[in-house]
Amino acid sequence: MKYVARIVEVPEHGIKLEPVDGTTVPQQPTEVNLLGMAIALALGAAGYRHHAERRDPELQTLDALIAGEAVMPWKPGAPGYLVCELADGRPACEVRPSAE
Numbered sequence: 001m002k003y004v005a006r007i008v009e010v011p012e013h014g015i016k017l018e019p020v021d022g023t024t025v026p027q028q029p030t031e032v033n034l035l036g037m038a039i040a041l042a043l044g045a046a047g048y049r050h051h052a053e054r055r056d057p058e059l060q061t062l063d064a065l066i067a068g069e070a071v072m073p074w075k076p077g078a079p080g081y082l083v084c085e086l087a088d089g090r091p092a093c094e095v096r097p098s099a100e
Helices: 029-045 062-067
Strands: 002-010 014-019 080-085 092-096
Touching: 014 062, 029 062, 029 080, 029 092
Parallel strands: none
Antiparallel strands: 002 014, 002 080, 080 092
8 A cells, every 4th residue: 555645835834745546544543653754754854854834733733744634844855746655554655756
């Protein structure tokens, strides 16, 4: 299974993930947390950095980020797609130029 999302810059606020059609969005809290950590590591490796705007913990949750409903305070790095392989409870993510 895969989680694939387009990375969209929201000027002055950060980035938003837009899951592509057919992507798997985890529902269980542990799966969401593990995917959230893998996403943060992949974004950091691709040159994304925290934006000066602070995160609103009531609105900007991992569930909302993964579902594409929240803008998170990250400064853009390489544009593209976030591609995560969801296997054995250990997601592995990377930023790629395309959804492939």
